[in-house]
Amino acid sequence: MxxxxxxxxxxxxxxxxxxxxxxxxxxxxxxxxxxxxxxxxxxxxxxxxxxxxxxxxxxxxxxxxxxxxxxxxxxxxxxxxxxxxxxxxxxxxxxxxxxxxxxxxxxxxxxxxxxxxxxxxxxxxxxxxxxxxxxxxxLPAFAGLGVEPLGNAFSPASLAAMLEGRKTAIKLALLDQRLIAGLGNIYVCEALFRARIHPARAAGSLKPKEIAALYPAIRTVLEEAIAAGGSTLRDFRHEDGALGYFQHSFDVYGREVEPCKACGAPLQRITQGARSTFFCEACQR
DNA sequence: AGGATACCCTGACCGC
DNA sequence: TGCGGTCAGGGTATCC
CATH class of the missing domain: 3.20.190.10 (MutM-like, N-terminal)
Known part of the structure; x- marks a missing residue:
């Protein structure tokens, strides 16, 4: 997707x-x-x-x-x-x-x-x-669109500001396009895993240290995925539809029950906002 | 206002 | 083999 x-x-x-x-x-x-x-x-x-x-x-x-x-x-x-x-x-x-x-x-x-x-x-x-x-x-689609997660306006400070006081789950806050524009279900799960933050935590409850971990996690998850995608680019003339989709391995997304690569505990799946969240109960707090 | 839910749609997958 | 049911989810609309 x-x-x-x-x-x-x-x-x-x-x-x-x-x-x-x-x-x-x-x-x-x-x-x-x-x-x-x-x-x-x-x-x-x-x-x-x-x-x-x-x-x-x-x-x-x-x-x-x-x-x-x-x-x-x-x-x-x-x-x-x-x-x-x-x-x-x-x-x-x-x-x-x-x-x-x-x-x-x-x-x-x-x-x-x-x-x-x-x-x-x-x-x-x-x-x-x-x-x-x-x-x-x-355009209605562009009105109220949030910050580009790979742009200069996205920083630990701006991340902290947009989360402050919010009671909604951090997972849902990160998916909110009015805050950060472009993050989807997969990379939000991956970023939270890297930052070792539980997806159900209230967004406003994150401590400065956790925000300091989450910010680079978001950027690097996206940057690594872009790098992986770039390596799959081929000549369109003989490529039938592969564009936009590439093989990329995820740490948690789609891996319910599989062992966590960090601690070995089985990964969990919960539903938030009618969407699946994958995470490690042991690693993410 | 902001949070929750329904809806759009088809293909993949599963169980029988 | 086939068939019905379920699930996937970004953005938007609508509800409370």
Missing amino acids: PELPEVETVRRGLAPHLEGQRITGVTLNRPDLRLPFPERLGERITGAIFQPLDRRAKYLLAPLSSGETLVLHLGMSGRLLVIHDEGSDAPGKFHHKVDRLVQHDHAEIALEGGSTLIFNDPRRFGFLLLHPSERLSE
Whole structure:
């Protein structure tokens, strides 16, 4: 499931294939994903050139020379891939329309060089927006979005400030996009394990020492995942949908009952905010 | 206001 | 083998 590190990996992987490329056409295979596709999307982006890609939290931003920005969210199952159609001048060569599964290919953006960017999303929790680049903060999805956990504004002091006085569980506070933008269930579990903090603790009860441990845990968990993702980037032309997903091993996530790698005790699973939390009862206090 | 819950959706998985 | 039930979860809406 794409969280911030996966989206960042997608951004880095897509960049060389999109930046500087002109859009020649758009095909939508259904009217909506989680949200309706933008009005007159094809008309508005055809002819525009992709500028350097950006990311905000789990949103991938693709500014266009037209002055508008494509905003993509991958939801739970969204994938972006670039297919290169060898075309009629290369008979018998790889041709994506016959070589790959096209089910759930909801949006296709054709590029001048013969490539096509495809948004595939079986569960359709993702969405695609188009908005003037200078006014992205107007988007409902961006209003009230918290600090970037890998940005300069995120510090032990700002973490302490956002947790102070909060009675909600630390796990839920870290998932709150209004506080920190981009953390998801997996990396919150992992960060709390590294910091040895029990996920059910009241956010405001964390002591300075614990905040001092949690802050680098959040950053390093994300940075290591991005590094792991980067190492999996391959040539999109012969990659079928692997973009945005990569093999990454977790210390606690999805490992209920397995022994804790630190102490050997069986890991626990509890439910918080209708979502699974994995942790070690012995190590996390 | 802020916390809790329901909902969207399909594929994977499990038990029978 | 097939079938029904359950679960996964980010963001949003709605409730209390």
